[in-house]
Amino acid sequence: MLGPAMPITTTTRITITTMLDDFLVRAALAGVGMSLATGPLGSFVVWRRMAYFGDATSHAAILGVALALAADLPVTFGTLVVALAMAVTVATLASRGWAMDTTLGVLAHSALAFGLVAVSFVPGARTDLSAWLFGDILAVTRGDLALIWGGALLVAGLLIWRWQALLTATLNEDLAHASGLNPARERLVLTLALAVVVAVAIKVVGALLIAAMLIIPAAAARGMARTPEMMALLAVGIGAASALAGLQLSLWQDTPAGPSIIAAATAIFALSAMFGRMGRR
């Protein structure tokens, strides 16, 4: 479509605008894509009280970043493998009846500490550290975008496929067992999904805030939902809205994008909590 006639001198400005549009579009798409996975998975994290589990797994991703950089492997591969190892370790310890509060506390914090120590040995990685800790959504490349959407669709598809079984096992494991389901298999589904989400979301909100991205939109959705499905869908919407709002804030005020996204999600949570409380009276 032909716009109003433009003087030649603005050509450079148009190019910059297109570029700007492009990275903004990429950032927005990254945030929305991530929410497709964090919404439903976050709902399970809330229902099954796995918040600390999410922390341990996502903090372990920093160690994955360090190992991948040191071994000259793709970072996504490193985060995925280490997050998976941590998630499986935690799930195994839980099934053996370890005191989970303490165990998870030890694992979550030591994973972060070892990760940060390991990063300090990798030349060059130190300068990028805050990007891995807090995300770098504005620097998302086309390749990152493909990974984020691929991983998010994989997780969403997995959860949709196992939805009825996951819900039954979440309500009561004996009930699931008596219905011919295997609760251990459903736990494994969530463990795998969590590892993939960590690898996907680390670029967007960073290792420190992945657990927040899982929990806060789902918690905000709780007050407005009457069924599990409604809560998961609302969590996707709230997550996406938070990503866009956080991005906007980051552009206007030059704030770090990851924390801005979580701050936006928290604002929605606060509104939802107040609104829900008033509605109940």
Next chain:
Amino acid sequence: MSALIRAEHLSVALDGHPVLTDVSLAVAPGEIVTILGPNGSGKSTLLRALLGIVPATGGRVARAEGLVIGYVPQRLAVDRTLPMTVRRFLSLPKRVGDAAAMAALARVGVPDVAQRQMADLSGGQFQRVLLARALLAGPDLLVLDEPTQGLDQPGEAAFYRLIEEVRRETGVAVLMVSHDLHVVMAASDRVICLNGHICCEGTPRVVSTAPEYRALFGLGTQGALALYQHVHDHSHDGGHDAGSGHAHHYDHTHHDHHHA
């Protein structure tokens, strides 16, 4: 008539501690069997072993081919963070149609709760919804683990009457666990007394007078159950003979049966 489910010399150990030793039992189609035992007697473990949730350390569990089990767990805490209407709950794990869901709720006597949140139900309503969900699978066998925990005495009695009615209408067999013989008496064909092993079994009347049962539950001492039993015995016209089967509660059910 072949059994729906059968335990043969079943032994179960949890964390290395023997919980059940050499337990053999069978449930026939249409039969109501109640497992009685004090706390820690392995009642729930027995049900869980029969359902395949805990592995047997000895002996075996045999199920009839294609056996469909409807299970009502002892306790189901619906976390406050999980929004769940009754209607949605009935569709777990298999989705059911609205008509079937409504019919099941009406059958268990809670026709109006479909849109309520599970967490907002009273104890009695909650147990009935659990039963409705179990019935929707079209089970051959209902397995209920202390289904009346937290209900008051009239609530308990009403729930067991409902179980008996459902059995009469559908022919479903029932295997349940209880802590109190006299409330399940009317609804049970057979009672199995459990304390790690099977102490005694038979009709409720036989079991209530068996010395093993009295030893297990301290009858003849000053327990509340003993007092109740005492009154109960007197209300009946001198019939202490074990085989008569005409206990007070039985008379009530026979009245209930007449219209059917």
